[in-house]
Amino acid sequence: MTQGVRGTAVIPQENGFDEVTILWISEGMSCDGDSVSMTASGQPAIEDIVLGLIPGLPKVNVHNKVLSPAAGGEEFLAPYRRAARGEMTEPFILVIEGSIPNENINGDGYWTSFGNDERTGEPLTLNWWIDQLAPKAWAVVAAGTCATYGGIHAMAGNPTGCMGLADYLGWDFRSQGGLPIVNVPGCPIQPENFMETLTWVLYHAAGSAPPPPLDHMLRPQWLFGKTVHEGCDRAAYYEQADFAKDYNSPKCQVKIGCWGPVINCNVPKRGWMGGVGGCPNVGGICIACTMPGFPDRFMPFMDMPPGGSLSTMLIKPYGAVIRRLRGLTNATANREPKWHHNGPELTSGYNPRWRPYGPADPRRQAAMERNKP
Numbered sequence: 001m002t003q004g005v006r007g008t009a010v011i012p013q014e015n016g017f018d019e020v021t022i023l024w025i026s027e028g029m030s031c032d033g034d035s036v037s038m039t040a041s042g043q044p045a046i047e048d049i050v051l052g053l054i055p056g057l058p059k060v061n062v063h064n065k066v067l068s069p070a071a072g073g074e075e076f077l078a079p080y081r082r083a084a085r086g087e088m089t090e091p092f093i094l095v096i097e098g099s100i101p102n103e104n105i106n107g108d109g110y111w112t113s114f115g116n117d118e119r120t121g122e123p124l125t126l127n128w129w130i131d132q133l134a135p136k137a138w139a140v141v142a143a144g145t146c147a148t149y150g151g152i153h154a155m156a157g158n159p160t161g162c163m164g165l166a167d168y169l170g171w172d173f174r175s176q177g178g179l180p181i182v183n184v185p186g187c188p189i190q191p192e193n194f195m196e197t198l199t200w201v202l203y204h205a206a207g208s209a210p211p212p213p214l215d216h217m218l219r220p221q222w223l224f225g226k227t228v229h230e231g232c233d234r235a236a237y238y239e240q241a242d243f244a245k246d247y248n249s250p251k252c253q254v255k256i257g258c259w260g261p262v263i264n265c266n267v268p269k270r271g272w273m274g275g276v277g278g279c280p281n282v283g284g285i286c287i288a289c290t291m292p293g294f295p296d297r298f299m300p301f302m303d304m305p306p307g308g309s310l311s312t313m314l315i316k317p318y319g320a321v322i323r324r325l326r327g328l329t330n331a332t333a334n335r336e337p338k339w340h341h342n343g344p345e346l347t348s349g350y351n352p353r354w355r356p357y358g359p360a361d362p363r364r365q366a367a368m369e370r371n372k373p
């Protein structure tokens with residue numbers, strides 16, 4: 001299979017592509033935490049994708065500065081420069097990590113840089129790279145809450161005026177592959193959330209999957225369609241109005257700052273690495289790090305969320321009664337039946353005279369008649 005190239009636009013092939021390049025840029029307002037987090041994924045691991053161990057995926061070339069075997073500098077920048085010139089022969093997926101600053105208000109300098117302009121020697125900003133690469137990319141993916149919605153760097157009082165990728169490119173942006181921006185929020189991304197999404201995009205590039213289903217905030221629906229609370233194994237405490245008073249408790253943490261009931265995230269359900277870890281499920285309040293309003297709407301983190309006081313008050317009488325009733329039933333369920341003993345008599349209710357119907361028994365004949373097809 002070959003890929004057609006017209007000018008800078010890679011034309012999608014009906015049967016999909018057999019080679020895809022990933023150009024990952026984390027030079028925005030970023031801590032590289034999403035790049036690091038991605039390496040913790042097991043299903044699939046980034047190595048599985050790069051080594052071609054997943055059946056049906058295209059050959060994938062990953063360029064990410066944290067993982068790059070390149071010496072750095074111009075050697076690392078070469079594929080980015082090639083893509084910016086429109087000379088990439090295979091389709092590429094642009095992954096942005098970190099929020100995008102407003103370079104219109106950078107004063108005399110630059111908020112970001114990723115390589116220098118070869119002619120002027122001046123820094124090339126993240127914004128310049130996005131302007132060059134996003135219109136040519138087969139797909140555009142935003143990794144982490146900073147790249148998706150602005151995140152911590154875009155909080156009130158920040159000097160860079162930074163924002164998420166869709167704020168920068170427009171929410172109706174479409175890539176060369178006809179896809180909207182694919183947002184995978186999380187601060188950082190849950191490793192498998194990101195790798196699953198990337199795998200879906202790659203299967204779509206291979207021509208063997210439809211586009212990934214996204215919600216109105218461009219998040220994968222199957223990952224962000226439920227709330228933290230719906231997947232939290234402390235929700236039974238909530239339902240019984242059994243609330244933690246401090247951070248050493250195994251009970252529901254809503255009164256000590258957990259935002260789980262209103263947050264779209266699957267981490268407690270999924271765990272962090274290999275099903276281990278998480279947030280409220282293991283004692284850390286949910287601070288809503290996947291949400292477009294993060295962090296300002298949820299601060300100060302360790303105060304009870306505003307809706308928490310009403311909902312916990314409403315559930316209190318019901319929870320107290322249910323907890324009491326369940327306690328009684330639980331006490332019963334914790335006793336063995338009284339016929340489990342080593343006494344001289346059998347007290348299990350065994351009846352030695354009971355027999356199933358014999359072959360000649362008329363009741364058996366009648367039952368067989370009844371059950372005839």
Ligand code: SF4
Nearest residue numbers: 232235252253258260
């Ligand atoms: S700890 Fe948070 S997410 Fe878990 S049950 Fe309580 S409120 Fe819900």
Ligand code: SF4
Nearest residue numbers: 265279286287289290
């Ligand atoms: S559970 Fe809450 S704090 Fe944890 S990853 Fe999800 S949104 Fe972030």
